Amino acid sequence: MGTLWRTRLRQHQKQQFKYLQLVFNDHFVLVLVILVGALLYGYSQLVKTLVPAWWLRPLLALILTALLSFGQLATLVAPADGTFLLPQTSAFAKFLFKARRYSLLLPSVVLALGALASVPLLAVLKIDPLSGGLTLAAALIIFKDSDLWVALIRSYQGACPIWLRRVSLLAVAFVSVTGSLYWHPALAMVVALALDLTLRWRIGEHFAPERLDWLTLIANEGKRMDRLYRFYNLFTDVPGLSGGVRRRRWLDGIAKLIRPNHRHTWAYLYWRGFLRQTTYLGLYVRLAIVGAAVLMLLKIWWLAGLVGILFVYLVGFQLLPLAGAYDENVFAQLYPVPATQRPRAFQHLTGVLLGILAVLLAVGPALMGRWLIAGLVLACGAVFAGGFTYWYVPWRLQRH
Structure with missing residues (x-):
């Protein structure tokens, strides 16, 4: 032994x-x-x-x-x-x-x-x-x-x-x-x-x-x-990591905001996947709470901006595997939709989620009355979210 x-x-x-x-x-x-x-x-x-x-x-x-x-x-x-x-x-x-x-x-x-x-x-x-x-x-x-x-x-x-x-x-x-x-x-x-x-x-x-x-x-x-x-998957791809699927009826209202029609096929599918797969929603919520709590303690404006960018990056990197979550589903390959709809739908999902995250992170210093730091966190997070969504995500999808 x-x-x-x-x-x-x-x-x-x-x-x-x-x-x-x-x-x-x-x-x-x-x-x-x-x-x-x-x-x-x-x-x-x-x-x-x-x-x-x-x-x-x-x-x-x-x-x-x-x-x-x-x-x-x-x-x-x-x-x-x-x-x-x-x-x-x-x-x-x-x-x-x-x-x-x-x-x-x-x-x-x-x-x-x-x-x-x-x-x-x-x-x-x-x-x-x-x-x-x-x-x-x-x-x-x-x-x-x-x-x-x-x-x-x-x-x-x-x-x-x-x-x-x-x-x-x-x-x-x-x-x-x-x-x-x-x-x-x-x-x-x-x-x-x-x-x-x-x-x-x-x-x-x-x-x-x-x-x-x-x-x-x-x-x-x-x-x-x-x-x-x-935890490692927050920073790098871990092969073979998978999560379960859970029906969350109280979140169905968010999915209903996207019309389940021909033009929004992939958008509806990605949003459903994010809301139901335990891998993504749980980490998104936990990182948002931890990030806001950390920013509540920071009084240095430039450090708060860097920390806000760091949390936006971690969440964005964690969302990337969702882009290929349906590659093994044969029915997804048979959808009669344009090939350009899929990357655009994933970009839209990433942009919205990271934008909401920037707002949530800014809530932390705002609760402490540090409005200048809250505005800086919101601005840095939103700018980084835009760059991540419209530059890094397309580059990663092309490699994928």
Whole structure:
């Protein structure tokens, strides 16, 4: 099992590095550095205005507890494992233990950074920043270790008692972190350590080989990789990525705005595809909300304009695969419509959606009363949306 794990891990890391090189290119890294710098500057200015109010401790604990949900159990299992590795179910527990340790690496970094970002707030709460930050980071990492143990136990049928659920673990983490902020984060570290040691002490009772749920294990890993690839798909094309179709009756009114006649055949089809396919509408809404929330925090006008352009680009790039979504449909090739109607319909869809997105992004700073920044975001987003729609989209469709 050790050899199998090392082989799987090398293959997985090689594939992830390939996509990460495309995601973190020079332009995106530059924008990311500027954005992080601006957020750190805004955070430093905000900390100077804070006082130890009653809501500060629960809010900080809630944010840190939310960070515990970052990162899932990465088992790296393949669909064929349920058949070919079934005779090795007893030894497969060693594979899963290695996967659990590997799954702890990235969340530990994120949690350590979260604890580091909390150090100025600890000073506001009259807690020693050095010892408080170290013990808080240790507590969060130990809680995450327990969370991964729970995820591993749940891979075995009937092995996880009702009280041992992720929600229960997060509730214990929230209560202990909140209480420790009134005294010292060492209290949360003690609670986390006691919980983790208890799990490790009783862990052997849960891993009966005959209870391993291969189907659930494979399905969970497939969902995890699907979410990861959808993130990569925001920046580059990911082969084989597909989504489901869901009827959304409450959006039928939008589709009815387009007349289902001969002149609007492809426009009607593309709009229906966008509204019903889970791949596109969900990402559009999420990126619009995240973009507006980020722009609410930015006070630097030129940075807000760059961030607005970045989100318009991400959404526009994500919409491009919809242009070829019906290439494999034989009936789409039989439509008696001009060949020029299809690219024009897709351009119209892209232009309208990106224009609406520019308006939604401008709502963020407008809600904070920054009308100049809101107008700049709207102007930059609209101009970039026009260039993307009438220059980049035709060029990509010709290549397609």
